[in-house]
Amino acid sequence: MATCNPALEQLGGYPLARLQDLANDLRADGGPVADFSIGDPDEPTPPFIREALIDAVGPVSRYPTAAGQRALREAVAGWVRTRHGVEVDPDVHVLPSAGSKEAIFHLPLAVLDPHGPRRAVLWGDPGYPVYGRGALFAGGVSDPVTLTDQDGWRLDLDALPAERLRAACIAWVNYPHNPTGATVDLDWYRRQVATARQHGLLLASDECYQEVWFDRPAPSVLEVCDGDFTDVLAFVSLSKRSGMTGYRAGAIVGDPELIRRLRVLRPNVGTASPDFVQVAATAAWRDQTHVDARRAVFAAKRDVVLGFLKDAGIEVSGSEATFYVWFRAPGDDDAAYAEALLRERIIASPGRAFGPAGAGWLRLALVPTVQGCRDAVERWAAAIDDGRLPV
Numbered sequence: 001m002a003t004c005n006p007a008l009e010q011l012g013g014y015p016l017a018r019l020q021d022l023a024n025d026l027r028a029d030g031g032p033v034a035d036f037s038i039g040d041p042d043e044p045t046p047p048f049i050r051e052a053l054i055d056a057v058g059p060v061s062r063y064p065t066a067a068g069q070r071a072l073r074e075a076v077a078g079w080v081r082t083r084h085g086v087e088v089d090p091d092v093h094v095l096p097s098a099g100s101k102e103a104i105f106h107l108p109l110a111v112l113d114p115h116g117p118r119r120a121v122l123w124g125d126p127g128y129p130v131y132g133r134g135a136l137f138a139g140g141v142s143d144p145v146t147l148t149d150q151d152g153w154r155l156d157l158d159a160l161p162a163e164r165l166r167a168a169c170i171a172w173v174n175y176p177h178n179p180t181g182a183t184v185d186l187d188w189y190r191r192q193v194a195t196a197r198q199h200g201l202l203l204a205s206d207e208c209y210q211e212v213w214f215d216r217p218a219p220s221v222l223e224v225c226d227g228d229f230t231d232v233l234a235f236v237s238l239s240k241r242s243g244m245t246g247y248r249a250g251a252i253v254g255d256p257e258l259i260r261r262l263r264v265l266r267p268n269v270g271t272a273s274p275d276f277v278q279v280a281a282t283a284a285w286r287d288q289t290h291v292d293a294r295r296a297v298f299a300a301k302r303d304v305v306l307g308f309l310k311d312a313g314i315e316v317s318g319s320e321a322t323f324y325v326w327f328r329a330p331g332d333d334d335a336a337y338a339e340a341l342l343r344e345r346i347i348a349s350p351g352r353a354f355g356p357a358g359a360g361w362l363r364l365a366l367v368p369t370v371q372g373c374r375d376a377v378e379r380w381a382a383a384i385d386d387g388r389l390p391v
């Protein structure tokens, strides 16, 4: 029997996979299911992006390069300029990724010394599990920082003891935040960059929900760097912005020395997006109109769901941006409430699936269509009225 990487044995399943299995079981009997579990909305990819991909499929297939097509890097740089008012050099500060997940997972391989004193990777709990998992597989330590409702679910590096910061090599931040939908402002980014640099830490900012904002555009860490991106990387993605979860297209932007190291590492990993995906990604980054249209759709769904929760007297926290709505479990038990909702054929994620600090809360991903959201909250309200769900 071959040996097993202990990091793999430590994992258990991917937390949301079990919910997907339950959803599939429910669907099998043909009745209506409102699936608010996985962040993969039903809206189609805009036709011009699909057409760009189809037109780019040539008769001969070639390996894509890790550095990516120059047109794609230029398109990313152009988007950073128009969206954030920041100048970046496509050849020095930008590296395409096959979506942000793999880029997040692989980052520690370029940064973390498994035999050195700074093996920890900081990230916010509740949060996206891949930050900690990437650390473990690179031979490091996952060091989740508890986030709270009182602190607006914001991770503040300043609040951590210096020893904890000095034991870490990467601090992940993710705003707008999955799972809470919490947001931050430029002052907050300034403070995190200053603290990270003071302690020789890489500040890695997962900004994949940046385009899903409602009241005011979500800022980027790149905006507080004044052109000096030392120890700062932003991870951006087309998945949520352009409805391209299945394409696998994103980019890493920032510190030129880290980008150089990633250019050395990543050809070994072999995760470059296929060339036809890169062409479609280039078209997507160049256009902002479809992004605004998608945002309007999410805003409509959010209004339906927030309106219902308010009427039902259910407490909402965060939920300022992203297509997630984060609410306190009536009865305080997120797992029990998720199960009770399942009996009503509504699938929500219990907050504990995103880390222990998520217990007592649930996340709704605004995946169904606007009408699907309306139908679901109608059933939900009826279940409350009939006493099948606690309030």
Ligand SMILES: Cc1ncc(COP(=O)(O)O)c(C=O)c1O
Binding pocket: 039, 098, 099, 100, 101, 102, 128, 174, 178, 206, 208, 236, 237, 238, 239, 240, 245, 249, 250
């Ligand atoms: C916080 C966060 N980061 C990264 C990702 C991965 O996104 P991508 O599709 O760009 O790989 C997700 C996906 O849901 C996410 O929630």
